[in-house]
Amino acid sequence: MLTRRSAFVLGKQVYERSCYPNVFVQATRSYSVDHEKRQHLWRENEKKAVTPSFGDDSEKPKKIIWFPTAAPKETDFSLYNISKWYKHQKVEYARIDQRFVPERHEILGADLATAHFIVHRGGRVKFKNSTHWIEKDQKNSYHLPENYDPKYVIEAVDANGCNLYYEGLSNLCGLTKIKWLSLKDCKNIDDWGLDKISAEYPELEYLDISGCEKITERGLECLYRMCNLKKLVVTNYHKSVAFELSCFMLEDCMPELSCEILAPEEKSKD
Numbered sequence: 001m002l003t004r005r006s007a008f009v010l011g012k013q014v015y016e017r018s019c020y021p022n023v024f025v026q027a028t029r030s031y032s033v034d035h036e037k038r039q040h041l042w043r044e045n046e047k048k049a050v051t052p053s054f055g056d057d058s059e060k061p062k063k064i065i066w067f068p069t070a071a072p073k074e075t076d077f078s079l080y081n082i083s084k085w086y087k088h089q090k091v092e093y094a095r096i097d098q099r100f101v102p103e104r105h106e107i108l109g110a111d112l113a114t115a116h117f118i119v120h121r122g123g124r125v126k127f128k129n130s131t132h133w134i135e136k137d138q139k140n141s142y143h144l145p146e147n148y149d150p151k152y153v154i155e156a157v158d159a160n161g162c163n164l165y166y167e168g169l170s171n172l173c174g175l176t177k178i179k180w181l182s183l184k185d186c187k188n189i190d191d192w193g194l195d196k197i198s199a200e201y202p203e204l205e206y207l208d209i210s211g212c213e214k215i216t217e218r219g220l221e222c223l224y225r226m227c228n229l230k231k232l233v234v235t236n237y238h239k240s241v242a243f244e245l246s247c248f249m250l251e252d253c254m255p256e257l258s259c260e261i262l263a264p265e266e267k268s269k270d
Helices: 002-016 021-050 079-097 102-120 191-200 217-225 241-253
Strands: 124-127 154-158 180-182 206-208 231-235 258-262
Touching (some): 021 102, 102 124, 217 241, 241 258
Parallel strands (some): 154 180, 180 206
Antiparallel strands (some): 124 154
């Protein structure tokens, strides 16, 4: 526990003693979009390296391990196994569907690309200097520009209950003015996703991750990076003392932060 506290304090001191904290924040943000593009290119190159193509030498397989390493198993067509396979395929499809698309960000810009991604999946967004939330209407349609427009700058994202995975969070990059983010009841957001969020939005002031069953005290520890965070809403599903202590440490390191710790099935006061 002393190690965790030291990590919180050290991260805060590094940020506060930086000569150019605002420059540091902007550098983190400008890095995020370029980072996602490099990661996308790396994945594509890795896929091509092991995918056979016309003209390849059949005697020199691209894959290092080109033969099965496991013993063959008897095919199981039981209803349980088919159901399990179907659920796995749905998850894999959702992950692929949520992958970062560089072309979308190049055409729309970071803010509008994020808006299209979130609203299309049932969430809503609010732009700067506007009190109106953009979301789907009763006809399951919405209106957003199809090309880059500098007037559209995201200030708040509400992804309550959206079926987001870690891959989907890559599309929420380069948001320089976002202050409010809710991932309430996003069941697939885990500690790795929370770590990614803490690095992407150091200027965030409000974060709601209540109802995220996969988030533990290990994920909360990375939130010390978000020095401007003022309100954090979480759910302690396992009634863990370490979970509550991590919230108290965050409040200790960031005096302006207020943590609202909910019990399972309890709703936030906001």
